[in-house]
Structure formats: structure tokens, C-alpha cells
Amino acid sequence: xxxxxxxxxxxxxxxxxxxxxxxxxxxxxxxxxxxxxxxxxxxxxxxxxxxxxxxxxxxxxxxxxxxxxxxxxxxxxxxxxxxxxxxxxxxxxxxxxxxxxxxxxxx
Amino acid sequence: xxxxxxxxxxxxxxxxxxxxxxxxxxxxxxxxxxxxxxxxxxxxxxxxxxxxxxxxxxxxxxxxxxxxxxxxxxxxxxxxxxxxxxxxxxxxxxxxxxxxxxxxxxxxxxxxxxxxx
Numbered sequence: 001x002x003x004x005x006x007x008x009x010x011x012x013x014x015x016x017x018x019x020x021x022x023x024x025x026x027x028x029x030x031x032x033x034x035x036x037x038x039x040x041x042x043x044x045x046x047x048x049x050x051x052x053x054x055x056x057x058x059x060x061x062x063x064x065x066x067x068x069x070x071x072x073x074x075x076x077x078x079x080x081x082x083x084x085x086x087x088x089x090x091x092x093x094x095x096x097x098x099x100x101x102x103x104x105x106x107x
Numbered sequence: 108x109x110x111x112x113x114x115x116x117x118x119x120x121x122x123x124x125x126x127x128x129x130x131x132x133x134x135x136x137x138x139x140x141x142x143x144x145x146x147x148x149x150x151x152x153x154x155x156x157x158x159x160x161x162x163x164x165x166x167x168x169x170x171x172x173x174x175x176x177x178x179x180x181x182x183x184x185x186x187x188x189x190x191x192x193x194x195x196x197x198x199x200x201x202x203x204x205x206x207x208x209x210x211x212x213x214x215x216x217x218x219x220x221x222x223x224x
Contacts, residue, residue, distance in 0.1 A: 032209075034210045034211070036211075042216075043202055043204075043214035043215065043216055043217055044152065044202075044204075044211070044214055045214070046207075046210055046211060046212050049208070049209070049210040050209075050210075055210075055212065056212075087151070087152060089152070089210075089211075091209060091210065095154050095168050095169075096142075096154045097154065098144075098151050098152040098153070098154075099151065100151045101151060
């Protein structure tokens with residue numbers, strides 16, 4: 001199975017700053033990667049699919065890039081509601097797998 | 108309103124079984140696959156299996172192959188996930204998730220299952 005490794009584990013930033021999160025796959029997955037946001041006590045929410053496409057209703061400050069084994073998720077200017085845990089997920093290799101998450105916390 | 112509503116929290120003893128429901132509304136239930144994902148405390152999300160809500164065929168993770176059964180009732184627009192031979196390691200929040208255009212675009216609110224003697 002494909003192992004997804006996210007870094008950093010925790011990222012401490014202030015509102016207005018730019019956040020960049022990494023997801024590395026143990027083998028190539030082309031662009032078959034999604035990013036989810038999860039707030040405490042809530043279900044994950046799809047933000048980005050196919051590595052770089054924003055899901056319906058997702059603000060333009062969220063973006064994704066990469067292909068193959070290295071992917072980046074970026075929030076251009078952090079809003080207070082963006083502080084949460086972010087997961088990457090691959091779908092091309094069975095079974096679907098998720099990264100261990102990056103916690104984005106307020107500095 | 109497009110949503111998935113899951114059944115409530117469960118407390119089970121080791122060795123018991125649990126069955127979680129996931130009721131869909133606001134879209135054509137049989138037109139989308141339904142997947143089940145769990146999240147144990149402090150752990151990453153873990154895929155368990157899925158069902159083709161139209162035809163009813165299923166596929167399970169090897170890890171849960173012997174213990175999980177996913178079914179659906181199209182007349183009730185509801186999917187079910189049953190897990191048997193529970194241990195404390197099965198304590199987790201269980202989610203149903205709709206497969207949209209290849210990705211999980213709609214999630215249930217989660218069902219907490221606690222396994223404790």
C-alpha cells in the first residue's frame with residue numbers, strides 16, 4: 001500500500017501568514033491526491049482533488065500542487081477559521097490511504 | 108439538503124459486534140459508492156471498505172476482511188457497516204463517505220464506537 005508522509009507534524013503560524021504543507025508518497029501516484037481539512041469534532045472536508053483542483057465552494061486562498069510523489073498544499077493568507085488538521089489522501093493505489101496529518105495551530 | 112446522517116454512539120464489550128448506519132438524503136443514493144473510514148484516537152484516517160450503492164457489490168480492506176460487512180438498503184437510502192469480534196483497538200470514530208467524482212466529497216458526522224469491558 002502507498003504510505004503518505006506529511007510534514008511538518010505541526011505548523012505554528014499567525015493569521016495573515018502563508019502556510020505550506022507537504023505530502024510525500026512512497027510510490028508515484030500521478031495527480032491522484034486530495035487534501036482534507038478536519039476541525040475538532042467534525043468530519044473531514046474535501047478542499048483539493050486531483051492534486052490541484054479546488055472542490056466546490058472552497059476559497060481561492062487554498063491551493064495544491066505536485067504530482068508523482070511530492071505534493072504541496074498552500075494557504076496563501078491564513079484566516080482564523082483555517083487553523084485545523086489537514087490530511088492528504090491518495091486514491092489510485094488500492095487501498096485508499098491517508099497521511100498522518102499536519103496540525104496547523106495559531107502562533 | 109445533501110447530507111449523510113449516521114447513527115449514534117455505541118459502547119460495546121470486547122467480542123461483541125456493532126452496526127453503524129448512514130442515511131443519505133438530497134441526492135440519488137444508488138448513484139454513488141459509499142465508503143467507510145475510521146479514525147482511532149491519535150491515529151490517521153483508515154479506509155475499511157466500500158459498497159456500490161446501486162448494485163450492492165462490496166470490497167474490503169484486507170485488515171478488516173474477516174470482520175466487516177457493508178450492506179445497503181436502497182429503499183431507505185441507507186448504508187450499514189457491521190464490525191464483529193470487537194477489541195479495544197476498534198475504539199474509534201467511524202465515518203461513511205460518499206465517493207463523488209473519484210474523491211470523498213460528502214461525509215457523515217461520524218459515529219463514536221467505544222469498546223470497553
